[in-house]
Amino acid sequence: MSRPLSLSRRAPLAAVGLAAVLVLGACGSSSDATADLGGSKGSVAPNGITVNLTADQKRVTTSKVDAIAALVPEEIRKRGTLQVVDSLGTVPPLDFHATDDKTIIGAEPDLAYLIGDVLGLKVELNPVSWENVFVGLDSGKYDVGLTNITVTEARKEKYDFATYRLDILGFEARKGAGWKVTGPADVAGRTIAVASGTNQEKLLIAWSEADVKAGRKPVDIKYFQNSADYYLALSSGRIDAYLGPNPTAAFHAAQTGETKVIGTYSGAGDQVLGKIAATTRKDNGLVGALNGAINEVLKNGSYAQVLKRWGLSEEAVPSSEINPPGLPRTD
Known part of the structure; x- marks a missing residue:
């Protein structure tokens, strides 16, 4: 990633x-x-x-x-x-x-x-x-x-x-979670999973830092290296969302019908x-x-x-x- x-x-x-x-x-x-x-x-x-x-x-x-x-x-x-x-x-x-x-x-x-x-x-x-x-x-x-x-x-x-x-990056959450991601404020205090060593991780860390500077709670970042683990964590409610490649998130959501993409963002940020x-x-x-x-x-x-x-x-x-x-x- x-x-x-x-x-x-x-x-x-x-x-x-x-x-x-x-x-x-x-x-x-x-x-x-x-x-x-x-x-x-x-x-x-x-x-x-x-x-x-x-x-x-x-x-x-x-x-x-x-x-x-x-x-x-x-x-x-x-x-x-x-x-x-x-x-x-x-x-x-x-x-x-x-x-x-x-x-x-x-x-x-x-x-x-x-x-x-x-x-x-x-x-x-x-x-x-x-x-x-x-x-x-x-x-x-x-x-x-x-x-x-x-x-x-x-x-x-x-x-x-x-x-x-x-x-394109996608935030994938359980269907019916009732929230969307459009920027840093939406993930403040949330538990979000990501794979280490990726640009997704850099983006999530930057958003968490922006939240702290704005007086909001930091993102609780969890790390997973394979899809089976993070989907298990998502289904059990241990994480609120997973941030990864949008094609993967959209494909998984379409296959299972149990999750949905609640926000997309440029992997390169806003620059x-x-x-x-x-x-x-x-x-x-x-x-x-x-x-x-x-x-x-x-x-x-x-x-x-x-x-x-x-x-x-x-x-x-x-x-x-x-x-x-x-x-x-x-x-």
Whole structure:
């Protein structure tokens, strides 16, 4: 969880405002692309479509583009594989295990395979814990991280980024909780769970500090590293809400009908439009090829098909950017 996400200008974004700002484009169709939006075993996604949860994904595909493939560093071209590092498969609909409990499926793997198609490379997914994503990128063990990584100014010192999705956070609470989150005052004195080492944590800490300065109670922050634990805490009433990636919160709420998203906010706070990006070690020469591949699938419509498949159309970007302004530094 840079797994951080984001969006917004000056104020927190409630559901209505979010929809207005985030419908940005990435439309169209492609004769090269194919998609299966259903399956014999499915689940309801946030937009109401049925998604295929089996190992037989029938993923969206597209064609190789030689001019973009030529941008890939020679070492990777000769190897013929793109080593993609992702999470452990526990963050639906971004990346999670299919019904066979082995195959990793979701929006992030789908995009990874599309990038591989354009670059003419075989994609190999490497699921690791969050902290090991960056260890593996630093060592060169993995070529690119595609696991909901937010662009930050601090990370730009060590990594290059090619953006592919807006970054939005969601507060998930029990249905009927009777409260909403639009800013720091709404979480004052509340018990909110978050994963450590994430941008969500930074945002929650900043909000708690703002509450204290305003004479309100601080946020009682609880830490959980996997979804099973925080959903158990939420259902038992030990926490009031969980702050995490909005796609995950919305997907879970749609599946269970027991929770709801009570507020959304930019993972980058109110200073910058947060963006999720393909992440690679700085100056290793790969970011141009990643940027080109993402812009190609944006143009040919296969990107839009992937986001629609997982209920993430409102988080589409109009184009991929290299190293845009990121989450500001904090002391």
